[in-house]
Amino acid sequence: MAQAIHLHQVSPLKASCHQCSLSNLCLPLAIEENDLDRLEDIVQQGKIYNRGEHIFDQSTPFKSCFAVKSGSVKTSIITEGGDEQVTGFFMPGELVGLDSMSGDHYACTAKALERTSICEFPVEKLEELTGKLPELQHHMYRLMSQEIQNSHQLAMLLSKNTAEERIAALLLSLSSRFSRRRMSATNFSLPMARNDIANFLGLAVETVSRVFTRFQNQGIIRARGREVELLDVEALQMVTREFAKQGG
Amino acid sequence: MAQAIHLHQVSPLKASCHQCSLSNLCLPLAIEENDLDRLEDIVQQGKIYNRGEHIFDQSTPFKSCFAVKSGSVKTSIITEGGDEQVTGFFMPGELVGLDSMSGDHYACTAKALERTSICEFPVEKLEELTGKLPELQHHMYRLMSQEIQNSHQLAMLLSKNTAEERIAALLLSLSSRFSRRRMSATNFSLPMARNDIANFLGLAVETVSRVFTRFQNQGIIRARGREVELLDVEALQMVTREFAKQGG
DNA sequence: TCTGTCCATTGACTGTCGTCAAGTATAGCA
DNA sequence: TGCTATACTTGACGACAGTCAATGGACAGA
Numbered sequence: 338m339a340q341a342i343h344l345h346q347v348s349p350l351k352a353s354c355h356q357c358s359l360s361n362l363c364l365p366l367a368i369e370e371n372d373l374d375r376l377e378d379i380v381q382q383g384k385i386y387n388r389g390e391h392i393f394d395q396s397t398p399f400k401s402c403f404a405v406k407s408g409s410v411k412t413s414i415i416t417e418g419g420d421e422q423v424t425g426f427f428m429p430g431e432l433v434g435l436d437s438m439s440g441d442h443y444a445c446t447a448k449a450l451e452r453t454s455i456c457e458f459p460v461e462k463l464e465e466l467t468g469k470l471p472e473l474q475h476h477m478y479r480l481m482s483q484e485i486q487n488s489h490q491l492a493m494l495l496s497k498n499t500a501e502e503r504i505a506a507l508l509l510s511l512s513s514r515f516s517r518r519r520m521s522a523t524n525f526s527l528p529m530a531r532n533d534i535a536n537f538l539g540l541a542v543e544t545v546s547r548v549f550t551r552f553q554n555q556g557i558i559r560a561r562g563r564e565v566e567l568l569d570v571e572a573l574q575m576v577t578r579e580f581a582k583q584g585g
Numbered sequence: 586m587a588q589a590i591h592l593h594q595v596s597p598l599k600a601s602c603h604q605c606s607l608s609n610l611c612l613p614l615a616i617e618e619n620d621l622d623r624l625e626d627i628v629q630q631g632k633i634y635n636r637g638e639h640i641f642d643q644s645t646p647f648k649s650c651f652a653v654k655s656g657s658v659k660t661s662i663i664t665e666g667g668d669e670q671v672t673g674f675f676m677p678g679e680l681v682g683l684d685s686m687s688g689d690h691y692a693c694t695a696k697a698l699e700r701t702s703i704c705e706f707p708v709e710k711l712e713e714l715t716g717k718l719p720e721l722q723h724h725m726y727r728l729m730s731q732e733i734q735n736s737h738q739l740a741m742l743l744s745k746n747t748a749e750e751r752i753a754a755l756l757l758s759l760s761s762r763f764s765r766r767r768m769s770a771t772n773f774s775l776p777m778a779r780n781d782i783a784n785f786l787g788l789a790v791e792t793v794s795r796v797f798t799r800f801q802n803q804g805i806i807r808a809r810g811r812e813v814e815l816l817d818v819e820a821l822q823m824v825t826r827e828f829a830k831q832g833g
Numbered sequence: 834t835c836t837g838t839c840c841a842t843t844g845a846c847t848g849t850c851g852t853c854a855a856g857t858a859t860a861g862c863a
Numbered sequence: 864t865g866c867t868a869t870a871c872t873t874g875a876c877g878a879c880a881g882t883c884a885a886t887g888g889a890c891a892g893a
Contacts (some may be wrong), residue, residue: 778840778841779840779841779842780840780841790840790841790842791841791842791843792845793841794841794842794843795843795853797841797842798842810840810841822851
């Protein structure tokens, strides 16, 4: 479902954040026209990555943060033992790499899940700019803080919720992120494999599969491969809160 | 084990970050003498909270971030269902509230686990200051990024590791945080109850208890109540990597 | 010293989910 | 079109940790 992208050349492309349909999601939020120009000066816009290509690699020198323009990205950490832990999925309008700003090297690996267009923000210049633009600085703080919250949410999901609850929560999260982009909230195609879902949610692939079919049998969703249709969103929301209702 | 604190009055107390033994852990890191003064201007220093007192409450208006000076703090989220999810423990030199910078309200509740001294940083002033001091801004980014990484680490622990591995990891984390403050790395007293540990690690209290005694029987630790002695740090490290060794 | 409360420990049993194993779709490619 | 590799699904079984329940200690107040 990766939308075809305008150009295959990078350098002269200054398509600008002004025109970008995501400018309200991504960095530029709450920035003056003038300031937007200055942001554009430092951004490398719309580089294309094919499915499976790495945007950056864990333990390589940290240089930039990246905004997803179209397509989708998976971030993961490789442990000493060699296994992967998926730490997040990033959709258009979302910023990748904020977890790497505390060191000299990237804290994770980012990989395109499909044909993906990416804008690059060199941190050195970005920090310089946020020092001059309080609005932008504030926005950066918000984004990073949001990332912390998301991660706490995830930790909570992992520590307290059943397989069904985790998967329901992920489906709803994806749904709302699709609808923010004015795409269907009930009819979409998962950018990631079952394996990635399982890894992200701390489950075995088999469990993910089983839950999908269980949901399907209950008439809550319809899933064929990566194509998903949410038939009963309320039921899904019920699932995520099931345990809460009992406890309260 | 909260160290007794200097004064019980707050306002005229300008003991200063210069004198603070934690200045290398907390915000001031990498700041010029001059700039430190400016930071001090905005900080409310060393307010005391007793055991169980709230530093801030979830859903109340967000105003400040807080640095722990002595003692310790627990942050937690209360879900709609009414149950608690512990999101972190904060020791001296660590900054609390970074996850709340993305909204108008605190994203969690922070509670003193013992008699605790806290420095308050009003965000409005803090943001103003970081706009002027690139070093400080950079440091803020680092802290927030580190918080994201920590949270990812936690998510990983919760999703992939056994009860023993989780608890070993927590003990080692506490150990290293104690030793950073030049306290014993092998002999300390847990600031939090078993319940909090269980909640934080996504386990039942009973499981935590069982693992503690198992470790004790194996001669890895010695624990009586909250007093803990790490007898065999290497063994603990082995435990945390056990699964990695098998996988790789 | 006694009593009540809170916290920690221990035991028995159950359930969810992981593992192992096999089988079936789907995608990429010659 | 067929081939192969990868992704996904389904089933059987076992283990780890949760739940329920009871006991044991620590501490505060009378």
